[in-house]
Amino acid sequence: MSLVMFLQRMVIQGIPLLFGSTGEIITEKSGHLNLGIPGIMYVGAIGGVIGAFMYETGVGPENMVPALAILIPFICSVAMSLCMGLIYCFLTVTLRANQNVTGLALTTFGVGVGNFFGGSLIKLSSADVPSIALSATSNYFKTALPFADKLGAVGQVLFSYSFLAYAAIIIALVASYMLKKTRVGLHLRAVGESPATADAAGINVTRYKYVATCVGSIIAGLGGLYYIMDYACGVWSNNGFGDRGWLSVALVIFSTWKPDVAILGSMLFGALLIIQNYIPNLTMSAQELIKMTPYLVTIIVLVIVSARNKRENQPPAGLGLPYFREER
Amino acid sequence: MHKEPLFHIVKRPAIEWYKSWAIRVLAVILALILAGIVTLALTGLNPLKVYATMVDGAVGTTRRCWALAQKTAMLLCIALALTPAFRMRFWNTGAEGQVLAGGMAAAAVMLKCGDLVPNWLLFILMFLSAIVAGAIWGVIPAFFKAKWGTNETLFTLMMNYIAIQIVGFFVLEWSVPKGSGQIGIINQNSQAGWIPPLFGQAYLINIILVALITVFVYVYIRYTKHGYEIDVVGESERTARYIGIDVKKVIIRTMILSGAICGITGFLLVAGSDHTITKDTAGGNGFTAIMVCWLAKFNPVWMILTSLLICFLQKGAGEIATMFQLNLSFADIITGIIIFFIVGSEFFINYRIIWRKKEKEDRK
Numbered sequence: 180m181s182l183v184m185f186l187q188r189m190v191i192q193g194i195p196l197l198f199g200s201t202g203e204i205i206t207e208k209s210g211h212l213n214l215g216i217p218g219i220m221y222v223g224a225i226g227g228v229i230g231a232f233m234y235e236t237g238v239g240p241e242n243m244v245p246a247l248a249i250l251i252p253f254i255c256s257v258a259m260s261l262c263m264g265l266i267y268c269f270l271t272v273t274l275r276a277n278q279n280v281t282g283l284a285l286t287t288f289g290v291g292v293g294n295f296f297g298g299s300l301i302k303l304s305s306a307d308v309p310s311i312a313l314s315a316t317s318n319y320f321k322t323a324l325p326f327a328d329k330l331g332a333v334g335q336v337l338f339s340y341s342f343l344a345y346a347a348i349i350i351a352l353v354a355s356y357m358l359k360k361t362r363v364g365l366h367l368r369a370v371g372e373s374p375a376t377a378d379a380a381g382i383n384v385t386r387y388k389y390v391a392t393c394v395g396s397i398i399a400g401l402g403g404l405y406y407i408m409d410y411a412c413g414v415w416s417n418n419g420f421g422d423r424g425w426l427s428v429a430l431v432i433f434s435t436w437k438p439d440v441a442i443l444g445s446m447l448f449g450a451l452l453i454i455q456n457y458i459p460n461l462t463m464s465a466q467e468l469i470k471m472t473p474y475l476v477t478i479i480v481l482v483i484v485s486a487r488n489k490r491e492n493q494p495p496a497g498l499g500l501p502y503f504r505e506e507r
Numbered sequence: 508m509h510k511e512p513l514f515h516i517v518k519r520p521a522i523e524w525y526k527s528w529a530i531r532v533l534a535v536i537l538a539l540i541l542a543g544i545v546t547l548a549l550t551g552l553n554p555l556k557v558y559a560t561m562v563d564g565a566v567g568t569t570r571r572c573w574a575l576a577q578k579t580a581m582l583l584c585i586a587l588a589l590t591p592a593f594r595m596r597f598w599n600t601g602a603e604g605q606v607l608a609g610g611m612a613a614a615a616v617m618l619k620c621g622d623l624v625p626n627w628l629l630f631i632l633m634f635l636s637a638i639v640a641g642a643i644w645g646v647i648p649a650f651f652k653a654k655w656g657t658n659e660t661l662f663t664l665m666m667n668y669i670a671i672q673i674v675g676f677f678v679l680e681w682s683v684p685k686g687s688g689q690i691g692i693i694n695q696n697s698q699a700g701w702i703p704p705l706f707g708q709a710y711l712i713n714i715i716l717v718a719l720i721t722v723f724v725y726v727y728i729r730y731t732k733h734g735y736e737i738d739v740v741g742e743s744e745r746t747a748r749y750i751g752i753d754v755k756k757v758i759i760r761t762m763i764l765s766g767a768i769c770g771i772t773g774f775l776l777v778a779g780s781d782h783t784i785t786k787d788t789a790g791g792n793g794f795t796a797i798m799v800c801w802l803a804k805f806n807p808v809w810m811i812l813t814s815l816l817i818c819f820l821q822k823g824a825g826e827i828a829t830m831f832q833l834n835l836s837f838a839d840i841i842t843g844i845i846i847f848f849i850v851g852s853e854f855f856i857n858y859r860i861i862w863r864k865k866e867k868e869d870r871k
Contacts (some may be wrong), residue, residue: 277853279849280797280802298836464675474669503840
């Protein structure tokens, strides 16, 4: 049965990355390289924690209403990720600031917000608890489909996850469909490839950039929420999220800007994150080297994609460049 | 009839230097006010006392002054390393990894050759190995950028984590005592490979070296042929090719230099202050330096100011966090706010907003 366990854990590790990379793909398709994704994911996680903490300590674990227990952290998480997205948009789209600098500042800020509130929430709210352990909320989030256990191994591998995990896959599929098959997707890609052309064609470039970046931020923030409520069982630990945000950015390249490929990619990256526990006789130090593989694989993909120079696998042509209508 | 928009934006041809600096100073002041309000909301501390505590935390004692100077010097050194690359529009986001590569090489030499060679030779070996390691880490992405145009922002970013994991590997392999998961202070008794104090100040040599590097980078980008070539490639690769500059050579050469200076920073961190190596030796400074470098408009002299500003804020906010038993990440929040404001203020330097004129004036 250890294969079933492995597959389950692989999916649980992969889902936050899938959220992050789907969000980043949508953002990058509008021509904005948002290096703030790691920060946004931290903020999404802490948003959920703050909402759940307030609700759980407010009414007590025994009086919680299931719908509210999910809805409050969810809304807090979405709202806070949206704020981060708006900061990034306002600076890079409206004020045309440098995207790399803004993104990195957003990551510094976001990770700071996450760790600050994670480490100081108890003191700030003067609650009488030793640590942030939102097990009650986490249990509601982890509610799985009831028939999963009855279907044996297949059921456990396919149906044992919480609703956010399925949401991640559905969002990725919808995003993929939107980008490939719909007019909105076509316009978005046009904005990312050549904003000037899109503008001339009558597409509202600013609106597309804003919506894409904000939707992308919200989706990425959900990755943080999934991580904290599902994987970490509602227990916040500083820097516990680690560098998963950067792995999500790596996954964008790995999947060559295609959300449907990112689903498979996230499973692969998830497997690489836990594979060291399944290789017998591995020393601690060798484990460190195995943790390197997702990045190494990403670099190899990056090099191959640029060397083959196939048009459909390239990053959006306008990626990283600010757009000013009067400057041609 | 189509209505004229409320305002439209025009690019400024040029702006007087005092106006641009007035805008920047205003941005910093606004950011400090917002930071003060945030602190007030979180701690309930009287706003004026917030700033007093920050100043005290950063420069309150001689010891704190020296710590601030050391921190600033290290951040400045990385920012200087990034300068040539950024002027070429090569977005080197891999400083963190290049510093770690240099630091790792220096630490390895320090650890393995500490008892074998005389101290002066040890320094030279450490210094050279750090430069080579940093340069290698910088030149790999540059090579692929030059050959196939591989996206350098993403490539250098990924190289950071490979460097971090390699450091993690060696830290576990060489941990003292075995299995403790850390190398600990290297050569604690012999102090071999430790940069000695000058006039009783442990960090003085570090600071002097960084000052020399500042002058070097300034001269290099301003007064040499290499610096000129970098600027041309940064402005337009096509122009560079047209006037006969070998763009690939410039990219690779510049990234060797950028990586090498990052390597020196790693050497200074290992030999001059930490005397050990961990995954956190660079401590996120590789990323902060990108912002420092950009805020100074890639000018080494202004970089002294911007790195001092960032370090001052981090130390100051750290003091507030300690005082109120809050998490130290408070400093990152304040840093983020300041950078958002300065980054945003650039807009008002580069562009002008023209408001819609009143109907009456139009008819005249």
